[in-house]
Amino acid sequence: GAGVSQSPSNKVTEKGKDVELRCDPISGHTALYWYRQSLGQGLEFLIYFQGNSAPDKSGLPSDRFSAERTGGSVSTLTIQRTQQEDSAVYLCASSLTGTRLDTQYFGPGTRLTVL
Amino acid sequence: AQSVTQLGSHVSVSEGALVLLRCNYSSSVPPYLFWYVQYPNQGLQLLLKYTSAATLVKGINGFEAEFKKSETSFHLTKPSAHMSDAAEYFCAVSDRGSGSARQLTFGSGTQLTVLP
Numbered sequence: 001g002a003g004v005s006q007s008p009s010n011k012v013t014e015k016g017k018d019v020e021l022r023c024d025p026i027s028g029h030t031a032l033y034w035y036r037q038s039l040g041q042g043l044e045f046l047i048y049f050q051g052n053s054a055p056d057k058s059g060l061p062s063d064r065f066s067a068e069r070t071g072g073s074v075s076t077l078t079i080q081r082t083q084q085e086d087s088a089v090y091l092c093a094s095s096l097t098g099t100r101l102d103t104q105y106f107g108p109g110t111r112l113t114v115l
Numbered sequence: 116a117q118s119v120t121q122l123g124s125h126v127s128v129s130e131g132a133l134v135l136l137r138c139n140y141s142s143s144v145p146p147y148l149f150w151y152v153q154y155p156n157q158g159l160q161l162l163l164k165y166t167s168a169a170t171l172v173k174g175i176n177g178f179e180a181e182f183k184k185s186e187t188s189f190h191l192t193k194p195s196a197h198m199s200d201a202a203e204y205f206c207a208v209s210d211r212g213s214g215s216a217r218q219l220t221f222g223s224g225t226q227l228t229v230l231p
Contacts, residue, residue, distance in 0.1 A: 004158070033218060043205065043221035050217070059218065091158055100209040100217055101147045101166040106158035 002026065004107035006092050012113045013082055021077045021110045023092030029105075031098030032075050034067060037109070038088035046090075049075065050098040082114045117142050119208050121222035129230045134193040136225045138180075138206030141187070146208040148189040149219065150180055153203045162204075165189060176200070201229045
């Protein structure tokens with residue numbers, strides 16, 4: 001079956017512009033996660049969606065970052081007024097039940113470069 | 116908060132040699148433990164996970180890991196390295212507590228190089 005897909009695979013933007021990153025989770029998975037992978041900070045959690053519950057936004061680094069998940073499926077991560085420190089690979093993952101021992105399946109990531 | 120330490124950011128082994136990648140966790144309550152592998156320009160793929168059913172966990176591609184509570188460790192091993200094992204490996208933890216968050220906390224990663 002299809003895995004987690006993300007688009008675009010690469011995004012180059014200018015400082016101050018807004019960007020949207022998209023994630024399509026595995027069909028039927030109730031939980032969706034966003035992580036950021038950067039050279040200086042490693043892999044960091046950003047946000048978690050579980051079904052229709054309010055998302056866990058505790059990992060978002062600033063109010064320039066937001067995310068939504070429409071219809072319990074596709075998710076969009078939006079970064080407003082991008083800064084150079086936002087350059088990173090943004091990874092999306094989904095899991096079937098969202099429990100703490102459930103396997104998270106990762107997409108290939110979106111590489112964001114802010115010039 | 117949970118933390119996980121991977122000793123050795125880079126490990127080199129010869130093809131056919133033993134692979135040993137180290138992971139230690141910080142909490143007094145053993146968490147759920149995971150090993151993921153990342154090939155260049157790809158996402159993370161689960162190798163194996165520990166959920167307390169058995170202390171020796173076997174995963175894909177011939178990898179296994181042993182949970183040792185006394186050492187707060189979950190080291191990853193493979194008896195004989197193959198060139199295709201060259202990749203970055205991440206140890207990750209997930210808290211067990213009912214009030215804890217659901218996300219994974221990752222170690223800093225170990226880049227494995229396999230020499231011919």
